[in-house]
Amino acid sequence: MKAYVFPGQGSQFIGMGKDLYTTSSVAKKLFRFSDEILGFQMTSIMFNGTIKILKNTKYTQLAIYIYSVIKTKTLNNFNPDMVAGHSLGELSALASVDVFSFEEGLKLVLKRALIMQKICESVHGGMAVVFGLEDEVIEEACKRDHGIIVPANYNCPKQLVVSGEYDSLKRVCNFFKRIGGKIFMLPVHGAFHSPIMEPAKNKLANFIKTISFKDSKCPIYQNVNAKPVKKYRNIKKNLIEQLTSPVKWKQSVENMINNGARSFTDVGPGQILQNLIRKIK
Structure with a gap:
């Protein structure tokens, strides 16, 4: 069985996605669409910005989501038996299997990043x-x-x-x-996945109500409990809880292997998750 995994913050680099933009018409269209939705040139920050700007939580999370989801659109035979994402990567994973649209996911990532960034500035x-x-x-x-x-x-x-x-x-x-x-x-200015993020939960929950969710096409192993989930109501609940709960990545990978995963494809920038998976197997 094939598992696809999606990274979170820490995998970003300047120039990420530029190769997809220049070689794939589908990717180019989605990168331009991202800029339209956001109302600013996110692609310019990704392709030609500075690492200092890209490290800003807002831009980091957007860049990784955009890159990861667009990459799935350029893969041949993207038909996962299961998916998982590390922290922010969970949103990329959900968009990849059409739990919500690319556009709605982008808006959700932006809202999540802004909420988290505000708390980071106060604590x-x-x-x-x-x-x-x-x-x-x-x-x-x-x-x-x-x-x-x-x-x-x-x-x-x-x-x-x-x-x-x-x-x-x-x-x-x-x-x-x-x-x-x-x-x-870690080069971050916030205490992510800790009780410090508690004030973000209600704000994120209210915004999630505006997003249209569907059941997942395949099991997604969510960070909160490391268990396979397909029902959209459970997915929503787990996404909110994720803000203050630990990312159970090791446990997720172990459960995927126990449930038949024999190959793992790291969809995001870099190979951070592949390196972790090798140490778990």
Whole structure:
């Protein structure tokens, strides 16, 4: 069975999508359509902008969604048996199997990014990747801290992202270093997938009501529970919960393999998810 996977923030680069734009008339039409819908030249930022601008949450999320979904339109025989997306990538995955249209998905990504960015500007938070420690050790340290700090992304064995208030993040990361863990601070200015994002949930829920959803053509393994979902009502609920819940990527991949996935195609820019999947298999 064939699984297609869609990355989230961190996979962006300047020039992403330019090759699709120049070689595919379908891609060129959709890139131009994206600019029309958004009312600004997103393609110019993707193709010729600066990495500083592209790292802005609003532009990053739009760029990855646009690239990933357009790429599926240029693939031969795109007919997945199952799909999954990492954080933002879940929206790309849903659009790829027509749970909502490319246009409505684009509007949803923009709204989600703006909501998240506003919270990032009001709270001093961050995220860090912890390498080399067991999940249980990291979970326990987060529970013991008196601030806001939680496991945010279960990426692969001995690689877990923590997210929260900056002071808490500093404390737990210093502890992880003392017990042999390695730390990489992510270049983001927000505590995504943590309780800090709670104010975003109602706003996103209200906007999702304006989007037309359909049942998925194939199972999508959603971040919140790592389980296959097809019913649009469940998909909606899980999308909202995703804002404050950890991304269970490792568990999703394990479940896809257990349910018959034998090949994984990384649809977005880069090969970040393929590298994680190799460590999970």
